[in-house]
Amino acid sequence: MKTVSEAILSQYELVVGLEVHAQLSAQSKIFAADANRFGDAPNTNVSVITLGHPGTLPMLNEAVVEMAIKMGLACHCEISRYNIFDRKNYFYPDLPKGFQTTQDKTPICKGGYLDVKARKGNSKDYWIKRIRLNRIHLEEDAGKSIHPADADYTLIDLNRAGTPLIEIVTEPDIRQPEEAAAYLAVVRRIVRYLGICDGNMEEGSMRCDANVSVRKKGDTKLGQKVEIKNMNSMRNVQRAIEYEFVRQVGVLESGAKVTSETRLFDVNSGRTFAMRTKEELNDYRYFPEPDLAPFVVTDEDLMRIRAAMPELPEQLVEKFQQVYQLPEYDAAVLTDEREMAVYFEQVCALTKHYKAVSNWLMGPVKSYLNETGKTAAEMPLTVRQLADAVELTEQGALSFSVASKELFAALVNQPEAAAEATARRLNLLQESNTDTLLPFIREIVAKFPNEAAAYRKGKKNLLGMFMGEVMKASSVKIDPKKAGELLRQVLES
Numbered sequence: 001m002k003t004v005s006e007a008i009l010s011q012y013e014l015v016v017g018l019e020v021h022a023q024l025s026a027q028s029k030i031f032a033a034d035a036n037r038f039g040d041a042p043n044t045n046v047s048v049i050t051l052g053h054p055g056t057l058p059m060l061n062e063a064v065v066e067m068a069i070k071m072g073l074a075c076h077c078e079i080s081r082y083n084i085f086d087r088k089n090y091f092y093p094d095l096p097k098g099f100q101t102t103q104d105k106t107p108i109c110k111g112g113y114l115d116v117k118a119r120k121g122n123s124k125d126y127w128i129k130r131i132r133l134n135r136i137h138l139e140e141d142a143g144k145s146i147h148p149a150d151a152d153y154t155l156i157d158l159n160r161a162g163t164p165l166i167e168i169v170t171e172p173d174i175r176q177p178e179e180a181a182a183y184l185a186v187v188r189r190i191v192r193y194l195g196i197c198d199g200n201m202e203e204g205s206m207r208c209d210a211n212v213s214v215r216k217k218g219d220t221k222l223g224q225k226v227e228i229k230n231m232n233s234m235r236n237v238q239r240a241i242e243y244e245f246v247r248q249v250g251v252l253e254s255g256a257k258v259t260s261e262t263r264l265f266d267v268n269s270g271r272t273f274a275m276r277t278k279e280e281l282n283d284y285r286y287f288p289e290p291d292l293a294p295f296v297v298t299d300e301d302l303m304r305i306r307a308a309m310p311e312l313p314e315q316l317v318e319k320f321q322q323v324y325q326l327p328e329y330d331a332a333v334l335t336d337e338r339e340m341a342v343y344f345e346q347v348c349a350l351t352k353h354y355k356a357v358s359n360w361l362m363g364p365v366k367s368y369l370n371e372t373g374k375t376a377a378e379m380p381l382t383v384r385q386l387a388d389a390v391e392l393t394e395q396g397a398l399s400f401s402v403a404s405k406e407l408f409a410a411l412v413n414q415p416e417a418a419a420e421a422t423a424r425r426l427n428l429l430q431e432s433n434t435d436t437l438l439p440f441i442r443e444i445v446a447k448f449p450n451e452a453a454a455y456r457k458g459k460k461n462l463l464g465m466f467m468g469e470v471m472k473a474s475s476v477k478i479d480p481k482k483a484g485e486l487l488r489q490v491l492e493s
């Protein structure tokens, strides 16, 4: 690839549209009753319908329609009321029917948008970008071709054939590689919140094709696009787009034209390679699927589905700032996973120290989850334990640093252990009650009249000596913050 100077690059604009396929986590396949499950022995979840035997009839799994509608509602789409499926005809060994059943002219969801927050690198500054959706449609996945190394044959596993998919297609609105990564993060968060897909790009349950073109800044006509496949993480989608932008500018600057083609991303080199020139659209000979009856979405369906939807991250970020007075940063972190957000709200029903709850979750709890590789769904403390631990620390009965280490360690995965009793048993509690501490502190100060006088004359660093004496003389632990406050009060009076 030619090197292109920054000055030249800055004359061009990047244009990207993304196509995301998400495997829906339904029990069975989209048109057949075989299990929609991964990891089974090859070619075991393959009914005659999946195999496309003559005389068999597909039947629509209604659960997948509901999942697609949920996604559409979450993305502000219009939901189509009258829906049909189409056949997309092509030959490939992992496609036993000789066509893919999909939706061509009548996607179940039309229009819509997602707002994403993008940033350069680790920068604190971000920009918000609205990315319009073109459509979301339902279709089936194909089987899997396996090419064993050094073998002169290909293996076919048809377990995946007929897996329900939604394809989410954006308008060509993306202008920065970071916006593409941010968009994928938002899509993944939503499918996880809705419980319709695990959003795992590394394992391929969510896949992304990037359509990339460039044009001179100020041009209104779109440039020739290239489709990039084979990126199995958000980071790699961003890298592929970054590479492709420079490559295409280089092609145009050399006086050549960008070829319409499909390119593959190579993780190791960070480059894209031509795979095949793109088939013409009409090669697929789309036509309505005669074996499936049209399906209609009614007002009642929409009401019922809408009512069954959880609050979405977008709304929760807002709510966490308004209702719980959390900083924007906390709200974003706590709503990243639905289980975390739900847990936060459950704890906040038991204590009003919302920011303290957030500190616990973002601090010791998150570190624990990271270290153990657990998800928020495997929360190590019960709602009650965390609420009690927060109350104890907020009352000064123990310090946050002791609580978040020693008490936390004692409570982890011991749902029956009560926070206060555990803190007492481990001798972590500290005295912070003014009425108890004040006479005791007066007594200590009275033992050192000369030092007290010197302090009053300005030797403020004697405070440390008094603190030491107070701590030494006490038979129980004392809240050092409270003791310091009271000491100053006594010495200065």
Ligand code: ADP
Residues within 6 Å of the ligand: 015, 016, 017, 018, 019, 169, 170, 171, 172, 173, 211, 212, 213, 222, 223, 224, 225, 281
């Ligand atoms: P095709 O007919 O090749 O499938 P579509 O018009 O269906 O193309 O668009 C597929 C995806 O490519 C969409 O996400 C769309 O936003 C995007 N796209 C279309 N034209 C361009 C372009 N010139 N540059 C970048 N992306 C584009």
Ligand code: MG
Residues within 6 Å of the ligand: none
């Ligand atoms: Mg298309």
